[in-house]
Amino acid sequence: xxxxxxxxxxxxAALLQGPLPAGGSSSQGQPSVVAPHPAPGVNAPTxxxxxxxxxxxxxxxxxxxxxxxxxxxxxxxNLVNEQRANEDAFVTSSNxxxxxxxxxxxxxxxxxxxxxxxGSILLPLVILLVFFFLxxxxxxxTRLVWLWLTxxxxxxxxxxxxxxxxxxxxxxAGGTFSATIPTTPPASNGASQSTVNLSQLVTMTGAEDL
Amino acid sequence: xxxxxxxxGTWLIMIMVFLFLVNxxxxxxxxxxxxxxxxLLLVVSHADELTQFFxxxxxxxxx
Numbered sequence: 001x002x003x004x005x006x007x008x009x010x011x012x013a014a015l016l017q018g019p020l021p022a023g024g025s026s027s028q029g030q031p032s033v034v035a036p037h038p039a040p041g042v043n044a045p046t047x048x049x050x051x052x053x054x055x056x057x058x059x060x061x062x063x064x065x066x067x068x069x070x071x072x073x074x075x076x077x078n079l080v081n082e083q084r085a086n087e088d089a090f091v092t093s094s095n096x097x098x099x100x101x102x103x104x105x106x107x108x109x110x111x112x113x114x115x116x117x118x119g120s121i122l123l124p125l126v127i128l129l130v131f132f133f134l135x136x137x138x139x140x141x142t143r144l145v146w147l148w149l150t151x152x153x154x155x156x157x158x159x160x161x162x163x164x165x166x167x168x169x170x171x172x173a174g175g176t177f178s179a180t181i182p183t184t185p186p187a188s189n190g191a192s193q194s195t196v197n198l199s200q201l202v203t204m205t206g207a208e209d210l
Numbered sequence: 211x212x213x214x215x216x217x218x219g220t221w222l223i224m225i226m227v228f229l230f231l232v233n234x235x236x237x238x239x240x241x242x243x244x245x246x247x248x249x250l251l252l253v254v255s256h257a258d259e260l261t262q263f264f265x266x267x268x269x270x271x272x273x
Contacts, residue, residue: 108236115239121232124245131252136259 007068011061 054062133144141149149155231237253260 110236112236112239115243117239117242121238121242121245124242124249127249128245128252131249131256135263136252136256 007064007071010064010067013064 133147134142136142138146146155150157228241231241
């Protein structure tokens with residue numbers, strides 16, 4: 001902006017120092033380049049087309065114009081350079097951010113990979129399966145016993161008619177194991193282990209978790 | 211039937227995710243400690259049932 005104001009000041013100074021070449025002779029009495037020709041035969045000046053014969057005012061005007069044009073070009077170039085610098089700064093900051101995130105991810109991965117896993121991954125998996133199938137009873141039997149009863153025809157998977165209760169060994173699949181023959185009651189329930197308690201049939205087919 | 215498909219699909223997706231994680235150098239410890247956490251939660255949530263193995267009546271019935 002300062003360059004533009006400077007160039008405009010130079011143009012104004014050139015204009016104040018002498019009139020524009022258009023419309024008449026200069027202050028030194030020389031004919032203008034673009035002056036209209038007088039009547040033929042009355043000291044008609046020869047038209048000047050060479051730049052070497054320009055007056056000092058004209059030269060200053062042309063120089064001011066060139067200076068202004070140069071200033072505008074410089075200003076435009078400065079704008080382009082500034083835009084390029086901004087783009088370069090954005091790309092640089094983006095690359096720095098990406099590399100920093102990659103470093104964090106890499107460090108986290110290395111830290112996780114360094115965590116100890118004693119006994120390998122099979123140990124907790126086997127413990128979970130033992131708990132799930134052998135130790136935790138569901139509807140009076142463990143899942144392994146229910147599997148055995150089902151395979152031997154002593155239990156079947158029926159539709160969960162008591163699904164409204166919200167419990168039972170449906171497992172989300174909609175079916176409920178039910179014993180087709182009386183099974184021994186759970187150890188914590190009855191004192192008579194060998195006695196068939198018909199009421200157990202109701203609870204076995206129901207959705208009561210023990 | 212929809213419930214069965216959802217149940218099986220959920221388990222299959224979980225198993226696939228776990229297998230993928232186990233095959234990475236950073237996911238294996240995650241799965242490992244997640245399984246231990248599951249064991250812990252299972253024991254805590256079924257503490258009553260698990261202690262029935264050791265009460266006097268159960269020990270008597272089990273000989």
